[in-house]
Amino acid sequence: MTQARRTAEKRDEFARLHTSGCFVMPNPWDVGTARCLEDMGFKAIASTSSGHAHANGLPDGAQTLPAVLAHLATLSAAVGIPLNADFENGFAEDIQQMQENIVQCVAAGVSGLSIEDAPQHGAAGLYDFEQAVDRIKAARAAIDQTGERVLLTARTEGFVKDAPDIQETVRRLKAFADAGADCLYAPGIQSQEHIQAVIQAAGGRAVNFLNGNALGFTAEDLAQLGIRRISVGGSLARAAMDSFLRVARDIAENGRFDGFDGLITNAELDRRFAGKA
Template identity: 45%
Template sequence: MTHDVAAIRARFRELHKEGCFVLPNPWDVGSARLFQHMGFKALASTSSGFAWTIGKPDNGVTCEDVLGHLTALCAAVDLPVNADFEAGFADAPEGVAANVTRAIATGIAGLSIEDNVLTAPFGLHDTPRAVERIRAARQAIDQSGADVMLIARTELLFSEPGAITPAIDKLIAFAEAGADCLFAPGVKKREDIAAMVRALAPKPVNVLVVSPEITVRELADLGVRRISVGGALARAAWGGAIAAAEQILKEGSFAAFAQAASGNKLNEIFEGFV
């Protein structure tokens, strides 16, 4: 498959200028091609979903693992791919910059950098240190000459769900350091999402769906520019496989196969990529 990487990256940036779009998170080449076939406009990798495909827990993959995975995803589809690049696989800003440079070479259109600390005592980088890391990632992108979007994210709401204002303050600092898009996974309440969008405007905000009751339309009305689902689609696929296997083991029944996708349909989809 031949790609015009510059055009793909330009398309990705255009998606962030108005409206709202969903980034499904494929966990392998097959799921990436499936989501392209279904009509999604862009994709985002999932660190957890990918880790499970190679028999590792979330946060158990190496930088080399992820670079190989991103290269495979970008080569397999004609859609922009946003990389879940975890915490940049380094604590020091210069390490983040070096790894971001390597990620750009895979063909990605965007990448996110978290504020997790990778060495003891773990936790999160404080704002000054986290900003240094985002600034280093920004400089690496600028020096590469590639039009790759930088998404800065704080994991604060996972440990402190009520810390909406501190999370917003940290994201504002990231925006000032050069982030193109801001992300605080864990924000749930509609009023909190709206406050985050207002505070960070005109920069686009990404929301991770953590409540299945909310809809794309509702998030769009709140001003959210992009929506991701993290490892949820991968977990749905694993959930189907686990349920079917448990039924075989516990009941001796293969009834769950009635809900399986058609092999002919899957072959039809993937033949379009050959």
């Protein structure tokens, strides 16, 4: 099977996953973690801007476009399941440049990508309403220009950008749906009431829920509420980094190596990845 055919099939499958039911789309940060998640039976994965940035010694949002595109191409080629790209704000303030970047993202082999309504590099606040809507319209047009079946997720970042206003969140999501988004996403919402408000605002389109903290929701709970897609953001990467830091700190401060007790062995990992090269 050609790479183009394989990519097309993954894109078709990703679109199908959004038509009914609920699926979990965890977020790896490198090839090894991506392949582990595929082997566990997950039907799709998504990149994590924070997980990949932290693995490269950078704060979230500080990665360059070339680095991100290379990462996406590597992840997509490494697995046989769809990859959704955390594409932040499209890596451009200028809309035309954002569109050009989206075309490059599609060319990296992704099956979907998300666009946020907030600037990069830790800038405060959101784009104003009209600008945010125009950017989603432009993102839709850029994807359509490629002729590829790539799913567009529109994100509104108020609840993670210190502007937790559910009415404004709903307003934006409704407008993003009208602008051509296939999936709606409001990271940071936590209550059942807010989840239901977002699902209603989506007007039948798929809704992604970020379940990256100990919120108490199971996948079944969220499916019953009407969530179509569940992601975990950078939480798996943070779990790995947390374990690394705790064990390394105990060595540095106490000269103790107890944190290595019970670890998976090199032989087990070799068996897991045998034949993947």
